[in-house]
Amino acid sequence: MPADASPDGRVTARGFAQGDPVRVLGMTDGFEFTRDGEIARLTFTRPEKMNAITYGMWSAIPDVVARVEQDPALKVLVLDGAGKHFSAGADISEFRELRSTAEGAATYDKAVDGAVSALTAMRKPSVAMIQGNCIGGGCQVSVACDFRFAAAGARFGITPAKLGIVYHFDSTRQLVSLVGPADAKYFLLSGELVGAVRAREIGLVNDVFEAEELAGATAAFVATLCARSQASVRGMNRIIEKIVAGQESTDAEVEDIRLAALHGEDYAEGVDAFLNRRPPKFTYR
Template identity: 50%
Template sequence: MSDDLKVEYSGAVATLTLDRPDSRNAIRLEMYRELPGLLRGIDDDPRVKVLVVRGAGTKAFAAGADISEFREVRADAESARSYNEQVAAAEQALEGMAKPTAAMVHGYCVGGGCGLALACDLRFCDTAAQFAITPSKLGLVYSLESTRRLVDLVGPAQAKWILFSGERVDAQHALRTGLADAVTEPGDLAEEVYGFAELVSGRAQYSVRAAKDIVRRIVAGQRRDDAETTELRNASFDTEDYAEGVRAFLEKRAPEFTWS
């Protein structure tokens, strides 16, 4: 694994850190290449129930793609096509994880960094957070999938404002428009994120992952139950966690779920 990506484990929570603090965690092409396999390993790890994605240090989640590489890795249409495919694969791998994901955003969350944050299920940020998507400042075009994630969160008008202007959006603006899900003081961000991750880790994981799958289907346009969603719901009654949830409720105690 690249020295620029770091994975740590604490109980049922994994943390993936973009670890280039001297460059505000700007994302190199090699990092994008490694992310799909790395995320697949986390998703397959039975120890892990929630993934937190963050940047190293306190200045940035990620200040975007590493533009210093662009003359080499995006020199022309052919190399740019390959580069864009790697970025898309990384974002798809993060968005497609079965397990819940949360972006912990402190400081700058710009361009490619914002792309990764948008691919997470939730975004927690501190009051110093600054979001921006900047293709209009570089003469580039944002992908349809990345734009769709933005529109799903903030709606078409706000998405146009962000993309047309390329300007930064502060934490309170992000919270009002749905780009962020919670805002805290900088010193409280880790407690907020990991407190939520621990809470979700203690819930019935079959329920959590089924809910994520069903929400994804709704966002993609599904409006009626089909055979797969019906089976998801019906199968929950055969899990030990369902039996434990009922027992715990009747015995007036906290449930101890075991499905992983």
């Protein structure tokens, strides 16, 4: 994957930094969590299994999210997969043992729900960088992210109807909010796969790039997110989450978010920078 970085290890427009600027913060079976300046990165690392997601991986995702949220130096979480694929979905080989009873299935589903809820509730933005297969639980993870950028050869599908499973409520709601009920039914009831171009047409992904351009294009967008007011980014992310969840009018939390931004340093800096025709230097963490 091509990559360039500034001396402080920040991501640049051509790609994500590799080598010395990247510091490995933690490893669990199935994925690697790294930090590169303002960018956190969670990489699924089971390429021999097309990065199928195990129960242990589902269970660990909330801890990763909490780590990113609590670190004031981090602004964005990027998710991707090692090798040729993002993720082919949940590791079905575990189902006979872990989902063989109603109680076992409930425990497993609780881990999946926890991972999806953690990603959905993030104030800091999350970006899925997708190549190859993004199917089942892999697609579920990507839909829980704020943004999805895909390689032209990527494939998407959600396949509970092939397993006799009824999809999670919150994940179904998220899918419907992205693609609408008709295309959500197509995915969930048929289990058929669609290509990246079709996924972009229906709103499942934000944009599609040639495979060799994906890393650079994603990095450029991540750099844009990092340059914006984080007070604005996180406040609006929370409000959008509430709207998607069905809230129809403002509440005390929304008003508190807006009032805090109005009295914050970023607002004063943004207005002054605009009036003086200079780039803003936001300081909110």
